[in-house]
Amino acid sequence: MASSKRISPLPLNERFATRAQYFAPSPIRAVFEMEMNPDVISLAGGNPELTHLPWAEITRTSNEVVTQHGLSAFQYGTTVGQPELIDEIQKIMALEGIESVPEDILVTSGSQMSLDLVAKLFLNPGDTVLAAAPSYSGALNVFAGMQAHVAQLEGDDEGITIDAIEAAIAHAQSTGSDIKLLYVVPNFANPSGVVMSYQRRVDIVKLCRAHRIIIVEDNPYGLINFGVDLPPALRTLDPDNVIYLGSLSKIFAPGIRIGWTDAPAMVHASLVPTAEASAICPSPLSQSIATKYLREVDWHSVLAANVDMYHRRAQALDAALQEFLPAGCNWVNPTGGFFIWVELPEPIDASAGLLDEAMEEGILFIPGTAFFLDGRGRNALRLSYSQAGEDTLREAARRLGALLHRANRVIDL
Amino acid sequence: MASSKRISPLPLNERFATRAQYFAPSPIRAVFEMEMNPDVISLAGGNPELTHLPWAEITRTSNEVVTQHGLSAFQYGTTVGQPELIDEIQKIMALEGIESVPEDILVTSGSQMSLDLVAKLFLNPGDTVLAAAPSYSGALNVFAGMQAHVAQLEGDDEGITIDAIEAAIAHAQSTGSDIKLLYVVPNFANPSGVVMSYQRRVDIVKLCRAHRIIIVEDNPYGLINFGVDLPPALRTLDPDNVIYLGSLSKIFAPGIRIGWTDAPAMVHASLVPTAEASAICPSPLSQSIATKYLREVDWHSVLAANVDMYHRRAQALDAALQEFLPAGCNWVNPTGGFFIWVELPEPIDASAGLLDEAMEEGILFIPGTAFFLDGRGRNALRLSYSQAGEDTLREAARRLGALLHRANRVIDL
Numbered sequence: 001m002a003s004s005k006r007i008s009p010l011p012l013n014e015r016f017a018t019r020a021q022y023f024a025p026s027p028i029r030a031v032f033e034m035e036m037n038p039d040v041i042s043l044a045g046g047n048p049e050l051t052h053l054p055w056a057e058i059t060r061t062s063n064e065v066v067t068q069h070g071l072s073a074f075q076y077g078t079t080v081g082q083p084e085l086i087d088e089i090q091k092i093m094a095l096e097g098i099e100s101v102p103e104d105i106l107v108t109s110g111s112q113m114s115l116d117l118v119a120k121l122f123l124n125p126g127d128t129v130l131a132a133a134p135s136y137s138g139a140l141n142v143f144a145g146m147q148a149h150v151a152q153l154e155g156d157d158e159g160i161t162i163d164a165i166e167a168a169i170a171h172a173q174s175t176g177s178d179i180k181l182l183y184v185v186p187n188f189a190n191p192s193g194v195v196m197s198y199q200r201r202v203d204i205v206k207l208c209r210a211h212r213i214i215i216v217e218d219n220p221y222g223l224i225n226f227g228v229d230l231p232p233a234l235r236t237l238d239p240d241n242v243i244y245l246g247s248l249s250k251i252f253a254p255g256i257r258i259g260w261t262d263a264p265a266m267v268h269a270s271l272v273p274t275a276e277a278s279a280i281c282p283s284p285l286s287q288s289i290a291t292k293y294l295r296e297v298d299w300h301s302v303l304a305a306n307v308d309m310y311h312r313r314a315q316a317l318d319a320a321l322q323e324f325l326p327a328g329c330n331w332v333n334p335t336g337g338f339f340i341w342v343e344l345p346e347p348i349d350a351s352a353g354l355l356d357e358a359m360e361e362g363i364l365f366i367p368g369t370a371f372f373l374d375g376r377g378r379n380a381l382r383l384s385y386s387q388a389g390e391d392t393l394r395e396a397a398r399r400l401g402a403l404l405h406r407a408n409r410v411i412d413l
Numbered sequence: 414m415a416s417s418k419r420i421s422p423l424p425l426n427e428r429f430a431t432r433a434q435y436f437a438p439s440p441i442r443a444v445f446e447m448e449m450n451p452d453v454i455s456l457a458g459g460n461p462e463l464t465h466l467p468w469a470e471i472t473r474t475s476n477e478v479v480t481q482h483g484l485s486a487f488q489y490g491t492t493v494g495q496p497e498l499i500d501e502i503q504k505i506m507a508l509e510g511i512e513s514v515p516e517d518i519l520v521t522s523g524s525q526m527s528l529d530l531v532a533k534l535f536l537n538p539g540d541t542v543l544a545a546a547p548s549y550s551g552a553l554n555v556f557a558g559m560q561a562h563v564a565q566l567e568g569d570d571e572g573i574t575i576d577a578i579e580a581a582i583a584h585a586q587s588t589g590s591d592i593k594l595l596y597v598v599p600n601f602a603n604p605s606g607v608v609m610s611y612q613r614r615v616d617i618v619k620l621c622r623a624h625r626i627i628i629v630e631d632n633p634y635g636l637i638n639f640g641v642d643l644p645p646a647l648r649t650l651d652p653d654n655v656i657y658l659g660s661l662s663k664i665f666a667p668g669i670r671i672g673w674t675d676a677p678a679m680v681h682a683s684l685v686p687t688a689e690a691s692a693i694c695p696s697p698l699s700q701s702i703a704t705k706y707l708r709e710v711d712w713h714s715v716l717a718a719n720v721d722m723y724h725r726r727a728q729a730l731d732a733a734l735q736e737f738l739p740a741g742c743n744w745v746n747p748t749g750g751f752f753i754w755v756e757l758p759e760p761i762d763a764s765a766g767l768l769d770e771a772m773e774e775g776i777l778f779i780p781g782t783a784f785f786l787d788g789r790g791r792n793a794l795r796l797s798y799s800q801a802g803e804d805t806l807r808e809a810a811r812r813l814g815a816l817l818h819r820a821n822r823v824i825d826l
Binding site (some may be wrong): 019070074120141210214277 | 751
């Protein structure tokens, strides 16, 4: 017998489910750890700026939750969420013109969990999900994790094109895959910044209904609006076939982990037990803190001031990019949301290597490949202007410009 | 054209995934809504008693989280959780003799989410999970939701028997199903109250390792101990093949939704991206509040006093059951945890009908069928003594006794 009793680690990964291969660390979260470095200017994460929240009032309301409602806030709660919070959620949706009934709303521990619930409820292995090219990587991971095929469709400045959807439908018919969901961020999309036009919304809603494709409308950024008239929500255009996902992460704070679904009754009825099996209930403490903030604080004014700040930052970054980026870079001056999607001249590859160089220069961004499951996006990157001040954004753009000029030159040799 | 523009709801349920059929509302959660009725004595939910928590100190520490750490507590956090909380979690596990390394620990939004992550990571449709008969319904739902076959195995007063496991292995070999996991609550099991013996732990650990069955050790009640010497954790007996699930829900408060996994490195490495795709991160606000409570409050004394209280309640309920229940009812006086599992004389059916009658009498319990996926448990019920005072428990037992005498008589006619 061996003298050591140390047992070798078992290869437990051989016992993983097939889907485990799709749960890969996301590039965004990998960068999140790097963002903790205070010497780095981060244009990476989609973190909201919390500095200007009304902290004295948040302290007061949070304190009252503990002193007045501690016994319920620290106890288990219902799976659907607190009626008082659902009431406030309805008012938030009403700001974007969405009429809702409380019976359709499920409070979740953030939109990522909402996506997880929808994916669990609808996706069999081999089903297809349609999404934009590029799309929010967290959503792509969830769909892939349920072993769905994600078809990322080209769009124009009005959103995913009808031609692309029709081609995807024809392709799925030829392969026998069932297109279950179309995932879309119609307002200030992450990462492209695109706002889907009214006509495109109408056309997509019609096409999806005809083909029994359920629409998942993810709208975290709708209220981060720099002054455009947004078309009606898809949920409003076809309430029977659209599942709407909302979140407090960008308009209040992500650390409380509160999102919600507003879904057709038949879907809602099955999302609730799916949520129960996933997490029992959203945190009653977080819900109570959110409710009191939304009820007792003039959060509309706070948000308006923050949106002005994001707007100024977007303009500052746009101007600095114009000043410093090499010719051939393309982007759109954002009208809302947190991001600028920069397409680079063809020779520049923005995947891993460039990010390492950027780290050395003290800046961070998300390589475009993070927003595709199929390797596309190598000549693009996502810049977030939500976390840094205007002067800092200008400095970041200067460093990025130097980097890209160098990358361009090296490859031109 | 029709004069009404009202569109009929689409049968979206026809588009659900195969697994959706397994996401049924749980009997425990259904009863949870009824528990809100203040006229009802609930012996149903596994809610901890929060009345005697040190509210002044919780108010102070929670307040300091907001005032001193608001910017990070309300922001996104890392997926694995805060190092300070992981440090406190290690100390909690050490109280039960479990040595851990911080790199193996993942903070989750409660043990239900831990179960969901493990199920996602390991279970393909058709795989088998071994569990006790009866078992915590929330775990059964998660495994079933990943389309696993759950084999609920008979046990004795030392836990699931080796014979039952060997028979299940033989059966799985004959059907070609892959047994991936064995799920066990070794300490004060929910709902049976059984503590798995040392020898049974050793035998199960050996058998599972030999058959490449990974053990999921769920231990929410280990510290709700009325004075027994608990055998070592399975995680300690075989750290390479056991995934340990811990929770603050019973020893502090469930409303903050904080649990954790302590898993072999190879499993941990894949649980993290699975968690990221499920919920991005556990609430930094909840984590900060938990950390400060565990660090700055003398929670050991608070817990000791609460455990004494649960012990007195358990004894009060046990005595009252002896006084009021008809002959032929069997249960074990609990040595820890929150529950008494009562087996009824054969003619009494404790499923739906009896609960309706109990509601009319103003008491609630969980029918035994909730703890099986296969219809067993009709002659059993779970009583929780965690939420009601001693006199109230006696009154509940009196009402339950009257009900069971009546049920017995009716069926005897």
